[in-house]
Every structure is written in structure tokens, then in C-alpha cells.
Amino acid sequence: MSDLTYAGKTAGTGTAQPAGPPPDPRGPLRTWADDLRMGLAFALRGGREGWMRTLLTAVGVGLGVALLLLTTAIPGALAGRDQRGAARAEVPASDAEYVGGTVLVGNVDTEYHDTMVRGRLLLPEGPDAPLPPGLDRFPKPGEMVVSPALADLLDDAGSDLLRERLDYGIAGTVSDAGLIDPGELAYYAGSKDIAxxxxxVSRVAAFGEDADDQAMEPVLVLLAMIVFVALLMPVAVFLIAAVRFGGERRDRRLAALRLVGADGRAVRRIAAGEALAGAxxxxxxxTGLFLLGRQLAGGVTVYDMSIFASDLDPSPALALLVAAAVPAAAVGVTLLALRGVVIEPLGVVRSARPRRRRIWWRLLLPAGGLALLAPMMGRGDDAGAFPEWQVIGGTVLLLTGITALLPWLVExxxxxxxxxxxxxxxxxxxLQLSSGTAARLVNGIAVAVAGAIALQMVFTGVEDDYKEETGHDAGRYQLAVYASAGQDVGVGDRIEGTEGVSETVTRVSTVLAGKKRNPRNSVTLSVGSCAELREMAKLAGCRDGDAFYLTDTYGSADSTHMATAGDPLYLDPSYDGMAGKALRxxxxxxxxxxxxxxxxxxNKYDGxxxxxxxxxxxxxxxxxxxxVDVRLDPAVPEAAERVRNEVAGADPLLSVHTLNSEIYEEDFAGIRTGLAVGAACVLVLIGSSLLVGQLEQLRERRKLLSSLVAFGTRRSTLSLSVLWQTAIPVALGMALSTAFGLALGTVLMRMTDTPVAVDWPSVLTMAGAGAGVVAAVTALSMPLLIRLMRPDGLRTE
Amino acid sequence: MTIGHTLLGLLESGPRHGYDLKRAFDERFGHDRPLHYGQVYSTMSRLLKNGLVEVDGIEPGGGPERKRYAITDAGVTDVAGWLTTPEKPEPYLQSTLYTKVVLALLTGRDAAELLDVQRAEHLRLMRELTRRKKGGDLADQLICDHALFHLEADLRWLELTAARLGKLAAEVRA
Amino acid sequence: MSTTPPTDPFAADAEPAPILTATALRKVYAGTPALDGADFAIAAGETVAVMGPSGSGKSTLLHCLAGIVPADDGTVTYAGRDLAALSDAERSALRRREFGFVFQFGQLVPELTCVENVALPLRLTGLGRRDAERAARPWLERLEVDDIAHQRPGEVSGGQGQRVAVARALATTPRVVFADEPTGALDSLNGERVMELLTGAAQDSGAAVVLVTHEPRVAAYADREVVVRDGRTRSLEPVGR
Structure with a gap:
């Protein structure tokens, strides 16, 4: 090939020798466009090799773009949920409201197999009663309109207990506008018994309120921001790596272009054009992958949450940004990558001993990030929303610091x-010869792992907070039924007879005060059998008709005074805005x-x-x-569902709670698992780019490998060296990202005012996932290595 | 190479006796073929006749080798003319080897065998020259290389001919 | 193991018995026979040129002789041992300890320095890093490239690189050196110097050299020649010198 190009060149210079090179008649813009187009042509028509490289870049960039679009679409999707949630919010009628324009809505939410079923009883009070979104008419009493997911569930053979509980005829389907997500279980039933x-039960004048009114907790907003940054950063890093796939082969092609007379700048532009084609x-x-993923996402439910495909709609601005930024980044990165490279006609010369990397400016990035984040430490939820740009900027700087420091560290x-x-x-x-390449490949993993570690820490911390708040004794009782004033306080007796219930403890109580309205002091009056009272106090003797005031506990002075002063006392006093019975x-x-x-x-009882x-x-x-605390017999299947049915049968408006100290933990476990799955996806993505780089490098060295084998190098030695070559930079990357992850996590926990604690298992899991990527990359490159180590590589004839 | 021009060229640095000339020639250019005194004598007498050299003196004892020769102006001009005239490249169009191959083919003998034997002989000589080259000084190396390149050319021809023997046989017997 | 260039007793004796022989080798690559009944023998300390036109099978012969590629048919015997009877690990060990290799190109590890490249086969035989590099130095001196010991192959000229490769092939004091077009990428002056150093050093250490080349002047450095034509060998001279 070189002979040919040489001949062409000599012929060209030999025929006519003009006085000096003629000025390029094209303007700079045309030159750029022409060279870029030439690069595009090379990428698309460069034979099998050119195609492979373009394809690799396209797949890599494609995966990145899909992930990017998906992530940018998620806020929109969540906003869609919020909007529909707000659209069906019940606006209570004021006293002055025209009665014919209202509807009575009873909240009959229930739980079935640990999943919430949203239930509403509807009783329109006039011809102008507002219709909840998703319904085209009010169901008649005894009828219900159900969500598609609930319809499916009711159709299930195993859903007898649920059918028994929702004992209404199905009269229609709730349309998407009335549902938060496609997997939501919801129904609206007509009723004539509610008041x-x-x-x-509330009297509702309208449905729908402004979504903006529901501000998220600042800490949750903060977490969401960090999740996005932590997920998007590695994707960006990966995109940059993907654009550089096949760099070494391309360099040789560029050298050949120089040989036939392209100048240094033109060659760079052509290279940029090639990268542009891939991008x-x-x-x-x-875009294709995203659309495909969107369709799939519509059918998937993750942790009780699913998303309408139509909701996954990246905002046009973000989509435009992606469409513009990715090709621009491809060109920019290529030009940047070629900065330290001199492309000569006979080959590519990298500056033989590149300048030692300096550390000071690399430290500036994370230092700047910390400086941005540090002032927000100790704020917690109380100080209002976190300044968005400061949080994002600080986190991005801190994580970018990894990509800046890692090359230095590896070197x-x-x-x-x-x-x-x-x-x-x-x-x-x-690695000493090309530590930069190695570091670049690991950068993505390092950023992903650091972000994941930080998030795991914060989630663990926040989760601990929530766990303390629940504090139910889930070991003894599994369900609790709460009957409000006015509901049937004897419901415990019905439950006791239900199959699968081994014990119930009923606590009947009310507020006791010395005034009918707005009393200053109040104590609790609890009513129970002597046996039940003995659980609360040490009684010397007890008969029906006895009463006791509790001493040696909270508020015992008030209790003593009310019991002994002889003043009139009132049960369930009224407060402003909340009418009580106020019984003497x-x-x-x-x-x-x-x-x-x-x-x-x-905890001591009082009152x-x-x-x-x-x-x-x-x-x-x-x-x-x-x-009513309910203890279930674990040997009886579906005992909880039977209790719920029993309660619903008595009064559907009674609420049944599941007592589970780990209920929040489960939710958070879901988020954490989701995070881990996301991190795993990113790791796989980056692992694939590592693999591509590895395979490419091996193919480059085909001749060398065969000759090493020829003179007796053990195959295990070569395989091990391939392993080390990946393992060393990844180990360094993991160490650095663990350090950064812990630092970021600590700062974030301080910011959310959570006690700092390191969740070592998840740190180890994340670092282990990184190590797993190395092992997988090495294992996957083994077949090629073994094939290349065959002596066939020596054949030149 | 003509002996006359060579001896004339050697005289340019100063007058020499006949035996002196022979020794200088043998040392530089003789190698495997030293000059006979007779050759020196006959060459010198021809140069004398042409006025390119003159007798500078005679040592006692007699014999042509005892004469001391010096170069004349005409002689210097002649040497200069010789050195600046390029040698005519040898066309090698009359080749014994080619003749042998064709004859072998015509008479039904094994031409490949002939070529192989010749090839082995060429390579044997090349090995010998290479050995000599390894032990020798720069002059030896240059001279051996000259021979080696020629032998190599012959060898390449032998290889090429061996590869085309079938075609040649068809043409020769047609 | 002695790692300085020794004067081998075999060289003086000119042992006539061949150290490496091959009989009736046959090897087919993708339907095309590369070797079709090739015979070969080389005595200790002898240098044999394997010549032939491109595609005649001379490289394949070398690969079979060195146990890099198993022959489809025929036997290769080294020092009384049938190579086919050895396991892959044993053949690798043989190549490590008893054979040396010089190829046209693509043989030096670009990221190792020259001295590390020469020390590489020694390290593969189990020598420590320091000892291996110390043992490699005299060979660099012998091949006149000790001044570039700490440069990488990319930073030295082709001739220097090839000398480093020769030094590496000889550093384990092999009994047989296999050289496949060792001067193929060099100009004639550098090529001749490399050949001189290769044959000279091999002779001094008593190593036999199997020299695959298509250049007669390179072949002239050998003691005798074997011609490969269409996968068959032809030799007009007896084994030994």
C-alpha cells in the first residue's frame, strides 16, 4: 500500500513543480466541511475495518445516548405522575358550597398482598357533582370502575379474597388520566351508605390542584439531583471513551493520508469527521434504543412503580442538547486526543516521553467541588431547598476530579x-508506556462507583432515620386496626373470631379534659377489662367499675389533679376546627x-x-x-387478607395497618437495589468499552504474541499479563473512587444532617462489582488471546 | 580492466622499477591472479613505443625488470581520459548457462538437475567469498562483494529459469 | 546455567551426527499443502540455509522443526526425542531452553527496554530479574548494542533492533537457533552485519542455526543450503561440515 502511495506522490511532484504551493481557494469553512465529509466517507466506506470501528463507536455512543435520553426523560415521567396525582386530588367543599355541585368521597384504601389498592367510594350529591379524572360517569351503588391492573388482578384465579373484599360489579375501566402509573391498582365504587x-369521608367540590403546590422535601430533591449526576457522569465519560474506539488503527490510516499529501491539520479534521460519523x-x-426501551418500560413494574411509555418524553430542550452535544463532543474529543500526537507520513509519533502529569490543577477540581458543597453542611431539611446549581456544580466537580486525578495516580x-x-x-x-489509555478506560467505572458509594451511604443514613420513627413491635403483632371516634370500637371482637387470628389486644381510649372547648391540659382515658388494665398499670385489686390514675409517668400531675379535684371532666373535647363529642x-x-x-x-402508659x-x-x-393489635397465626395462609376482609365487611371505611418495623427499610432497599441495578448497567456499559479496547490492543499485537509463544513463553504468563494490565488500573480506580465516594457521601450526609456512617457492605459490593468487571473483561478477551497465541500468527507468506 | 592503463596509473605517483610495478599491482589488484613478469615487460614496451612512458634509468644487472620507468605528459592525459570514460555495462547476452539449459532440453536431459548443480556451485563459491570477506580488510570486502553481487544475480537467474523451465521446454521443443 | 558466551566443545568436535532431523514432513494449510514430504537434518554447530521461492513452505518447515506447529505427517526428532510425542508444555519448555528465535519483525516487546527484552527468555526459564538482566548485558555487548540497553525498541534503528533480537535468541545459549528472514527488513549493509554477528556468535557458542531466507547473499553465510520447492526439500550436500 505504501509503495503505491509513494509512487503517486513522486509522480505528482515530478510532473510539474509550481512556484510554491498554490493558495487553497476554499475558505476555512469549506475546508472544514470538505475534510469532515472525507472523514465521514472513510468511516462509512473504509472497508470491513472502517465499518467495524464505526459500528463499535455507534453502538457505544448509541447505548450512551439511550441512557442519556432515558435519564433526562425520567424527571418528565415523574412529573407526569405528579401531575395526574394532583389532578385527582380532592378539593374539600367549604361550608358555603352549593350542595348539588359536590360529591361525597370515602377513602377505602386497602392493601392486598403488600400492595396498595387505592379505593374510593363515591356518592354524588347533585347533578353537577364533579367527576374524578379517568371516569366518564359515576358508578351506581354496588358497582365499581377499576383500573386495568386491578381488573387483571381480580381476574386472577388466586384473587378470591380480594374479589370477596371488593364485592362490587365491574362497570367500567378507569382511563390512564385517572391513574398515576399503568400498574396502579385503583377502583371507584358507588355507594349510598356514606355520609x-x-x-x-369528605365532601368534595372539585378534583385537581396545582402540582407545584406539593414541594418535595429538600433532602429528597438533593438525593434526586445526586442520582442524576452520578448516573449521567459515567455515561458522559463512557461516551468520550466510545468516540476513541479504534484509535490506533485510525492513526495508521491517517499516516497514510499524510503520505499522499494531506497536511497535519487536514488529517485532524478528517479524523474528527470519522468520529462524527460514529457519533x-x-x-x-x-434514539432507536430509547424508543424501544420506552415501550419496554411501559410494561415493567419496578418496586410498585411503573411508568406510562407516553410519559417517558425527554423535554425538547434536553433532547436537542443531547443531539447537539454528542456530535460536538465527538469532534472535540478527537481533536483533543490528537493534540499530543504528531501524524507523520510514515507513522504516528507520540511525544516519546510525554510531559509528566502535574497534580496541582487536578486537585483544584475536587477541591472546588468540596468548597461548593461544604457551606451547605449541617442544613438538613429545615433550611429549605438546597441551591440546585451549587449542589450539581459541586458534585460534578468532585466526580470530575476523579477523571482528572486517576491518570495522574495511575502514572x-x-x-x-x-x-x-x-x-x-x-x-x-x-501501562508505563500508555498509562493514559488505561486510566481513560477506567475513568467511567471509577466515577460510577464513587457516585454509587456516596448514594448508598446517604440512603443508608436516611433509611436509619425513618426506621427509628416507625418503631412498631412487629414481632408480636402484624396488623393493627384503627377505629376513629364514631366508628365501631368493638371491631376487635369481630376480628378475634377470624380464621388465622391468634390474639387481639384492643385499646379503647379518648381524650379527657377539664373544659368542653380548647382545654389547656388533657390526659388519656383508656378503657379496658381488668386484665387489659393490668398490662398498663400495677393494680392491687380490680373489679368492673373501678378506675385508676397512673402515677410515676408522663403527665401524672395532671392525671392526679383531674381524678381527685372533683371538677367536671369532658370526654373528647372540641377544638377549634375539630368538633368533639365533649361528653361530661x-x-x-x-x-x-x-x-x-x-x-x-x-414506654410507660399514662393518664x-x-x-x-x-x-x-x-x-x-x-x-x-x-x-386493635392483631397477632396472626403464621401457619394459616392469607390470614392478613382474611382480617382485612372481615374489617371491610364490617365497615370499609375502617383502616387496617400493616405493622412492620422494616416497612421503610423495604422501600429503601428498593431504591438501593434500583441504584445498584443502575450502577451495574453503567458498569456493564463501561466494561464493554474496556473489552473493546482490550481486544483491539490484542489484535494489534498479534505478531508479537505469536513470536513470544514461539520462543516458549507460557500461555499462562501472557494471560496473566493481560489480567494485570486491566486489574492494576481498575484497582487504582476503585481505591480512588472509594475514597471520593466516601468523601462525597460524608459531605452529603452532613448536608442532610444525618449522622455519618459508612455502609461497608455496599462499599465492598460496589468495589467488588468493579473487580468483577475486570474479571469479566479478562475472561472475555481470553478466547481471542488464545487464538492469537496460535503460531499461525507467524505466517507471513 | 586493462593492465596498461593500470600500470600507467600506478606510475603517476612517481617513477618505478618493473618489479616494483608488478608488486604494487599484485598488492592492490592482483589477489588471485598475480602478473607475470612477461606481461609487465610486454605492456611496458608497448607503452614506451606509444610514448606514454619513458625509461628513467637502468639498474645494473640487466633484464627488463631492472628498468626504471616514468610517465610522460601524454601518459598522464591518457590515464585521465581512461578514468573519465565510463565503462560499457556488460550486456551478458551470450550465456553459456543458457546454451546448456536449451541443449539439455533439446536432448531430453534433466535441465532442472543441471540448474540445481550449477546453483549449488554458485552458492559454494558465494560461501567461500563470504568467508574470505569475514576475515579480510575493506579492500577484500569490496572485491568480494562485487563478485558476490554478480553471483547473486546469476543465482537469481538460475532460480527464475528453474521456475520457468516448463514453459521454456514447451517453446524449445515446439 | 552459564549465560556468558561460552566456547562450546561441540564446535571443535564437528560432531557429524545430526541434532535435529525431520523426515517426510507433511503440512496442509486450508487445503493447500505447505509441506509435501520434506526432509531435513542439521548437525550441532552447523548453519544451514533454507532457501526457496515465496510460498514454497520454508517458513512452515521452520515452524515444524521448532515444534511451533505440529506437522500433519512425518516426524521431527530433536536430540533423540520425537517432538510429536511431547506435550505442548514440554515443547514450550524445549523452545525456552534449547531453541532461540529471530524473526523478520514483530518480535521485540515494544514496552520493554532492550536489555529487558534480551532478559525475557532467561526470566521465562526461571531466572530472577536482576540476574537475567546481568546475564543479558554481555550478549548486548557481543552484538554491539550495549549502548542502547535502556532504550525501547521503538527508539532504536531496525538494525539495532534486529541485533537485540539476535542477542535475545542467543542469551539462553540454545542448541539450535531458528532465524526466519532475519535480515528481511534491513538494508544490505545492516543485514550483512547482523548475519556476521549471528553466525559468528552462534559458532562461538556451538549453536546450530536454521536460517530461512530468500536472499542468496544471506544464505552464503551458512555452511550449506537446503532448497524447498513446492513443499519438498532438495539438498546437494551432506549433513555436517
Missing amino acids: AADVN LLGLVAG AVVARLGRGPTSWQLAVRR WAPPSDIRPARARADSDG IVATPGAVPDVRDSGAFTAW
């Missing part, structure tokens, strides 16, 4: 390595003091306790609430 005064194809591929460490077996020596020397009650004259007992959590005989009319007065 405006009932608990969990443009990648953009197309990425500095590798330069000091040396001793070791032959395989080690081969790998180390190789006189404690029995023989009311006695009793020492309070602590429950299994160490006044009484047997039913001392308080008339507990069940029907409407002044008492009941809390």
Missing part, C-alpha cells in the same frame, strides 16, 4: 511498580392511684385507666377510638 360526617450513527441508534503508581514475575513486568511496562364524665368516687407499667418497648363499668356508653357514644 359527610363519617370518618374518612451521528450512535445518535440514531441511541505515578505504575512508574514505581516493577518487581515481580514476567507477566507482571510485561503488564507494568505496557365523672370519675368514680373510689378512683385510686396506680403505678404505670412499661410496655415491651419501655387515667378505667374498666367499662366506670365509663357508660363506650361503644355507642362516638367519643372513643379503638386501636
